[in-house]
Structure formats: C-alpha cells, structure tokens
Amino acid sequence: MGRRAIIFHGTGANPSVAWYPWLAKRLAERGFEVEVPHYPGLNVEPIAEFLPGVLAAHTFDEHTVLVGHSGGAALLLALLEHVPAEQAFLVAGYCTRPNDSEEPVLQESYDWDAIRSHAREFYFINSLRDPYGCDAGQGRTMFERLGGTQIVRNDGHFGDYGQDYDxxxxxDRLIG
Structure with missing residues (x-):
C-alpha cells in the first residue's frame, strides 16, 4: 500500500496558494498519494461541527503524513486526538489564540496524551515573529506537550497574502 500525504491549507486559503501545489507535486513524484482538500469552513465553523466531516472525508493510518499550515495546523491537533499518522508537520501552527481574532478551529482543551500516541513524529515549524502571532512561542507550547522537533526560522507566516512562499x-526534505 502506498503512502498517503494530506496537506491542509490555512484559514481563508485554498489548495492552489503558497507552497501547497509545489509540495503536492514533489510528494507525488516520490510516490505519495497526495490530497490537498479545500475546506472553506476551516476556522469559520466551530471545530466540534467541522471535525466530523474532515474525519469522514479522508483515510488515516499509521503511514499517513499530515501537513497543516496555520489554521490547518491547528486542525491537525483536533484530528490527531482521533486518528493515527506517521508524521505530523504543523507549520505556523498554534494551540491557543494567537491574536484577537476568533479561532473556531481551536478546542477549549486537548487530550495531549492521545495526540502524542497517534503520531510517530511531530515537527513544529514556526518563525521568530509571525504577523498573526503563530510564532515560535506557539510552537514551543506544542513541543513541550508533544515532543518531537521544533524548528524556528525567520520566515514570517511561511506564505500569505503579501508573502510569496511558492x-x-x-x-520536502523533512517528509520521510
């Protein structure tokens, strides 16, 4: 059975922006079955209502690689309470409100033990400073609860309106 990768876009984004198409192509060339779903309801609908649809729409197993950017990284935390993955990459991720905006993708609390038990490897990639507050401090908070690898760059939000990050x-190198 081939390996699967699912790339979850950030709040207000879609599968055709930033580095999502580039990474999907690179992984497909390496033999991954790649999904880059479009979820306009991400961080709009409350996570308790949104999550069941995401769980039902995809197949997850211990060989799945999950990649989430921004709101999509926050979504990974909720997903990983319920499903297994080989690797989880949270890019510009966060687990508490990073700014003054409502964040319906966030849960009130997380079952950190369940999340930790569902992925073999965690990677938290954040910037020193992020225009939305999804910064290295947020990455550190998740790293302290889940272990894994924290990578701190100085690359803003890793792609956004006004920040090309194609x-x-x-x-690509980290995904095994």
Missing part, C-alpha cells in the same frame, strides 16, 4: 524545500 516552494518549501525544508518541508
């Missing part, structure tokens, strides 16, 4: 070689 390729992400670091992420």
């Amino acid at each position: 390729e992400f070689p670091l992420l």
Whole structure:
C-alpha cells in the first residue's frame, strides 16, 4: 500500500496558494498519494461541527503524513486526538489564540496524551515573529506537550497574502 500525504491549507486559503501545489507535486513524484482538500469552513465553523466531516472525508493510518499550515495546523491537533499518522508537520501552527481574532478551529482543551500516541513524529515549524502571532512561542507550547522537533526560522507566516512562499524545500526534505 502506498503512502498517503494530506496537506491542509490555512484559514481563508485554498489548495492552489503558497507552497501547497509545489509540495503536492514533489510528494507525488516520490510516490505519495497526495490530497490537498479545500475546506472553506476551516476556522469559520466551530471545530466540534467541522471535525466530523474532515474525519469522514479522508483515510488515516499509521503511514499517513499530515501537513497543516496555520489554521490547518491547528486542525491537525483536533484530528490527531482521533486518528493515527506517521508524521505530523504543523507549520505556523498554534494551540491557543494567537491574536484577537476568533479561532473556531481551536478546542477549549486537548487530550495531549492521545495526540502524542497517534503520531510517530511531530515537527513544529514556526518563525521568530509571525504577523498573526503563530510564532515560535506557539510552537514551543506544542513541543513541550508533544515532543518531537521544533524548528524556528525567520520566515514570517511561511506564505500569505503579501508573502510569496511558492516552494518549501525544508518541508520536502523533512517528509520521510
């Protein structure tokens, strides 16, 4: 059975922006079955209502690689309470409100033990400073609860309106 990778976009984004298409192509060339779903309801609908649809729409197993950017990284925390993964990459991720915006993708609390038990490897990739507050401090908070590897760069939000980030070689290299 081939390996699967699922790339979850960030809040207000879609599968055709930033580095998502580039990474999907790179992984497909390496033999991954790649999904880059479009979820306009991400961080709009409350996570308790949103999560069941995501769980039902995909197949997850211990060989799945999960990649989430920003709101998509926050989504990974909720997903990983319920499903297994080989690797989880949280790019510009966060587990508490990073700014003054409502964050319906966040849960009130997380079962950190369950999340930790569902992925073999965690990677938290954040910047020293992030325009939305999804910074190295947020990465550190998740790292302290889940272990894994924290990578701190100085690359803003790793792609956003006004920040071109069409390729992400670091992420391509880390995905095993």
